[in-house]
Amino acid sequence: MPNRCIKEGDNPDLTKERKTCTFDTDELTANLYGSRNNMERRREITKKISADPDFADPIPHDFLSREKCIEATAKKTKAVVQRGSEFCDVTNYYEMLHLINEAIGIGGYPLALHYGMFLPALEGQAEKELTDDIIPRAKNLEVIGAYAQTEMGHGTNLRELETTATYDKATQEFIINTPTRSAMKWWPGNLGKMSNYAVVTCQLFIDGRKIGPHNFLVQLRCEKTHEPLPGIIVGDIGPKMAFDTNDNGFLALDNIRVPRKNMLMKHAKVSPDGVYTPPMHAKLNYGTMVYVRAHMLYAHGQFLATAAIVATRYSAVRRQGRIEHGVPEVQILDYQTQQHRIFPQIARAYAIIFTYMDIKDQYDAMIKGIAEGQTDLLPDLHAITSGLKSVVTHMAGLGIEQCRMACGGHGYSDASGLPKLYGVQIGGCTYEGENMVMLQQTARYLMKAVASALQGKPLSHSVAYFGKKSSGKSRIGKEGGDIAREHEAMLEALEHAACRLSVEASQMWEKRGRGGETKERAWNGVTVEMNRAARVHTRVFMARSFHRRVTSSPPSIRPVLTDLLSLYLHYECVDMAHHLLEDGFCSGEQIRYLKSRLYEDLTTLRPNAVSLVDSFDQSDRELNSVLGRRDGNVYEALYQWARKSELNYTDVLPAVQKYVMPMMEENRSKL
């Protein structure tokens, strides 16, 4: 029973759960974070931050106004900037990520976009004349920048952005202007109040000719007073579903002049006399998109993990109702419906994180390839990360909500941490490429793959299975209990379905085309089917990644991971039964068999459930949840949390004094 989380004073039900663990939680944690050293480093950072007064919250953010939250966050950000290297290797992406999660949280902070978009854009797209000046000052945080691309009227379709940059040959300046209300920049992170500079995406105009969207560096606020410069309207776009501490902003520019060198001209150029040179490679930024989407997988896997930790631990602590008469109330984790709600979320969190690892390996290989002049891995990786971005963000959102609702009423309280977690997480369905659009990118790639497969051409990694010969009938339930072969049979069935859906979608598309529609219009008539095919394909990819990671995992943790993989595959196949049944590849009997196996899996996993979530190794600070705390001492913590509600500062609320008491008083005296 090597669950490493047991401590004295813990809730006894939680300790009981941890004692039935059949593996070493530290080994699984080390596997999840890449190495034992990484695991240790994470824990050190957690320990230091937790003990540091600069990062203490006398009042939880739950009880602060948005302004006060931003102030607290700005204070912590300053401390991270000034003292970061005391806590971690600031050049290590994962250590910094963990440091920021622990020190600041997940709701945004003043420099998120400065480091995440502003600096990378300048470094990647600007020429020496510009970078020499601005980058050292940006790195030294003498200025803070945002990346202002999205407008009120246009997010997805960059080619239609309305902000203009008109080149004035006479003065060798660009005139940057917001011609309409809908042309206002809207949503860019940290644009509203924090940044004094921004990279602004504008339609370039030269001699009255529209060239297309390009980036320009624009100063927004005075470096001394931080007041907006003349002709600039900038502010906060107001409260959102979450990200309270991000000042997503708006920006209107009234014919602001910037020198020619302020255009980011590493790729496309405008000469002093107004001659435009287009970029060499139009799609160079695909690599960045792949990078961002890959890292979104990691974040969303961790978000779902958070919810699974909270729901699993709380369900072990909470006792309510009886399964049989005359026995004590049971832990709600004993209910089959509760297990069926939560355990698949645990499995999916692992699946997402393992898929991320796979993608990261491929990304590294691609970067290596590009350095050697090979760009052929990019389209495949771009297509699958587009699908994964969509599938994973949606899957994680549904899963978090299931976990939240599994906590009953207390899950609805901000004390659980889950409402805010959902708010932050679900944004991922929309930003960095709207999910429906993402799936269509994957689908377009699948259509090419279908054509290649039909022509016997070679197939790239993610679609290689299109070239497999289908056995015509599924082997599910016919492998005599051989787990490895059972898993393979399920993977094969899913691949068969994904391939079939792609081929059918392709045929529908063609058919509409033959009916006289243009290719584009015909596409719009089949996009629901296209997206369906892309989703199933993506889920096949995830199942394969999970399978690969499990079969190559250290022998000590392989048994529990194999159980988890079984649950995952059974759940996925039942969830996609429609597609397995539709062409008769699987029989109804086989689907029933999968369901019965799924219910067995729930029972099998029960003794390891708490230990599997413990292995995510998220600290109480990261969890930020009264219900999910490691020690399980939930009820007292809930009361202590609620006492801090701003409504409890006085016994008699001012609003009651002002309106409710006089009303009662009046009514009494009326008699």
Add this chain to the structure above:
Amino acid sequence: MPNRCIKEGDNPDLTKERKTCTFDTDELTANLYGSRNNMERRREITKKISADPDFADPIPHDFLSREKCIEATAKKTKAVVQRGSEFCDVTNYYEMLHLINEAIGIGGYPLALHYGMFLPALEGQAEKELTDDIIPRAKNLEVIGAYAQTEMGHGTNLRELETTATYDKATQEFIINTPTRSAMKWWPGNLGKMSNYAVVTCQLFIDGRKIGPHNFLVQLRCEKTHEPLPGIIVGDIGPKMAFDTNDNGFLALDNIRVPRKNMLMKHAKVSPDGVYTPPMHAKLNYGTMVYVRAHMLYAHGQFLATAAIVATRYSAVRRQGRIEHGVPEVQILDYQTQQHRIFPQIARAYAIIFTYMDIKDQYDAMIKGIAEGQTDLLPDLHAITSGLKSVVTHMAGLGIEQCRMACGGHGYSDASGLPKLYGVQIGGCTYEGENMVMLQQTARYLMKAVASALQGKPLSHSVAYFGKKSSGKSRIGKEGGDIAREHEAMLEALEHAACRLSVEASQMWEKRGRGGETKERAWNGVTVEMNRAARVHTRVFMARSFHRRVTSSPPSIRPVLTDLLSLYLHYECVDMAHHLLEDGFCSGEQIRYLKSRLYEDLTTLRPNAVSLVDSFDQSDRELNSVLGRRDGNVYEALYQWARKSELNYTDVLPAVQKYVMPMMEENRSKL
């Protein structure tokens, strides 16, 4: 083109949509609200409230702290109480509901539980001695009450509530006490700050014997000072996912003595010398639960309608991207994926409201029956409303989120109104009976129905179809385009699936019992299957209700409702294809046929989409959404809304002045 919403100055794209309307929106609205008179009354209330300064919001609640929101709400509540009859017939449930929605909103108000639970509990459960004193004062609002049942440790399982009421024969008092932390009352609405009285559910103890949960009237606060009385700890439980303006509360009682008459003794009694008389009918309160759940259907239908209105109108206004090259950017409502996201939500909102109407008719019949001594309608209605409560709240939640995401980035902003709407709505999955528990109540009823059907016994209304003979093979796609027969074929297929799933779940349950498990333990091994059967059964009921309302609707609106019903049935069948395919009742070919019909429905409904949501007749005040406003002038309104953000009160945010500017300054001077 009798869309009645067209006005000058509207967004031209929205007007264009309204001009393609093929029916009279007022007729559909009148049908939805029961009569033309009801529709007119609603509009009058809206008009009066919108023009009344007592209900104006100088600053939208989005920008206020929770305390300020509560204050604004208390002020409006006072005005509704004092001036309600100026606006509506205060004895009419629907008019009052509409008045409160218009005047106050959906986030809770100080008297919600006073009127909703406290007064009805006293009226229904207390005896004359108690009611004579308290009810006139409660009705006159000299006191305000809450209903304190749920505890920190127990919500669903009332039998295990820990708060005690011990009878003291010597003084003829009950001693009411909170023995543990988890025994604290937790969650009751308006308990925290507003109420000075509460009906408190306690375990009754007499002579050391535990009798079970009973209700007691307890004074919590001084009527003069509103300070908590000695021995009483009461306060707000802190912020939640939504319902900011409801002071859900906690309560601990330290051996508080109340006179014997404070027990609500209409049903169970305790005599002065401590003799307990149990209630005659143990399940009398089932009627109330049915009532509450029925009205939840109405509310959740309206919630989903709100989201559908916002998403549909905004999708007509928003232009982005091109379907074909060389043409202008299209309204995003032209994308098939967008239609597939939104139109089924429109159909489901109608389905839920029509189902509510059906249930209401049945409820009225039941009440009439009970008055005549017939209680036989109650179990059937209880079972189906349990299922509906679960299915509808979950369906509405998923639908609202789809609508929100269909609005892209702006849907994520509080300006859209949708994040808050989701927060309020999704609570319905948890309160008034947790959804998984609800489904099990329906499933238990289904198991009885299966047994009755097997024995040839008569079957009640909601399960009557269990007695139908199945044709063995579905007629879907084989009715030669006859719409009425097509609809019947789909309904039959869904009924076949629901019945089959119930029978199979029953067999699994029996099988586990034969394997040696107790009936209760065996039940826990099949609850996922049971819930599945209950869900499909409930969705069959909804489809039948929708079908019945459409086929009996006035001829002028029947064509558009028939189109909507087609979409609904096709969508439901595709969504439940797994169950239709599993036993071969439907073929894969038939499912493909349903999908192709579904895509045709999207095109058919397109010209009426805006008019269908207009017909819900929700005012801009009710919608509370910059994106959903009737006139479609979205972008300017978005900017005006954002300018009110509390972060924009000053150009330079205090937090920036305090931490960010000094940091930049320091870094500059370091060089």
